[in-house]
């Protein structure tokens with residue numbers, strides 16, 4: 550398959566989604582590609598039910614609600630999404646005054662665009678598996694999880710959480726009201742997460758709502774068609790214990806794999822793509838990097854920073870499509886042309 554568009558966006562996280570909005574206001578069309586099976590990037594994959602408090606003007610919204618709101622906001626615009634496809638290569642198509650780029654995916658689909666926006670966040674990331682278990686994924690959806698997609702999955706379940714970072718602590722606290730029982734297993738009695746959440750977890754232990762098991766590591770999983778328990782080894786005495794459970798949650802963090810983008814010949818520093826702060830363009834003209842994937846002096850990995858970056862980058866994408874034309878600017882509150890594009894004025 551071969552398709553053409555104005556802006557090809559690699560990554561359907563919050564910043565990729567907001568790019569569609571800003572591009573739409575300028576009359577530019579977009580195609581989004583993501584290697585995950587869903588839209589939403591880190592928000593939907595890693596912490597859909599956690600509240601975010603620092604989206605301007607939105608005091609409190611879960612990460613999934615935030616993604617849903619972005620999808621609602623871009624409804625008026627023409628865009629297409631291709632999921633379960635990884636962008637593998639970028640090739641400059643020389644010959645035109647302002648060259649286009651050809652993007653090829655793992656599905657061998659080809660996309661041609663004047664501007665490519667890399668909104669690839671932390672790259673293609675995948676959860677770390679328990680190191681000493683051969684194939685824990687045979688129990689995927691049969692009692693083994695690496696993320697909490699829906700709290701209801703753990704309702705009235707005997708749950709064992711493995712891990713010692715923020716996610717392990719957060720979910721121990723959040724699921725303590727829902728699960729029938731929770732054991733938090735970690736190899737030492739020290740945690741890398743926020744002290745406040747650790748204090749909450751220890752309070753739940755005092756109240757008998759959580760059982761803290763240290764210093765233990767996972768040794769094996771037990772179960773035929775579904776998890777029935779786990780073998781854990783005392784890190785110091787090396788003794789092995791068996792614990793019964795219906796659900797096991799491994800929260801060992803993510804392996805951030807940059808994936809193919811490291812080979813695209815774009816200037817990078819510390820596994821991030823270097824950009825200017827005027828247009829958020831990379832070392833390659835027409836390739837922009839926005840959101841968590843980019844780096845510049847003062848960069849913060851926050852959603853609102855990505856929104857600012859992509860808003861400015863889209864201006865340059867307009868100039869690439871319509872060289873010499875002034876980029877239209879207007880307030881959505883008062884500009885009827887923009888309101889027509891949004892479908893709120895006749």
Ligand SMILES: Cc1cc2nc3c(=O)[nH]c(=O)nc-3n(C[C@H](O)[C@H](O)[C@H](O)COP(=O)(O)OP(=O)(O)OC[C@H]3O[C@@H](n4cnc5c(N)ncnc54)[C@H](O)[C@@H]3O)c2cc1C
Pocket residue numbers: 559560561562563564565582583584585589590591592595596600601602603634635636637668669670671672673674807808809810839840841842850851852853855
């Ligand atoms: C637990 C947690 C809590 C957080 N809380 C907050 C908060 O309160 N406030 C805040 O502002 N930020 C928060 N963040 C950070 C926020 O989630 C990120 O800043 C935001 O997700 C970055 O958005 P993005 O669109 O740049 O990238 P991402 O959300 O990372 O999305 C990038 C997408 O690109 C895809 N991709 C990568 N490479 C390819 C490829 N080659 N081909 C196709 N697709 C590709 C990935 O699969 C991914 O879906 C939090 C992060 C975490 C982990």
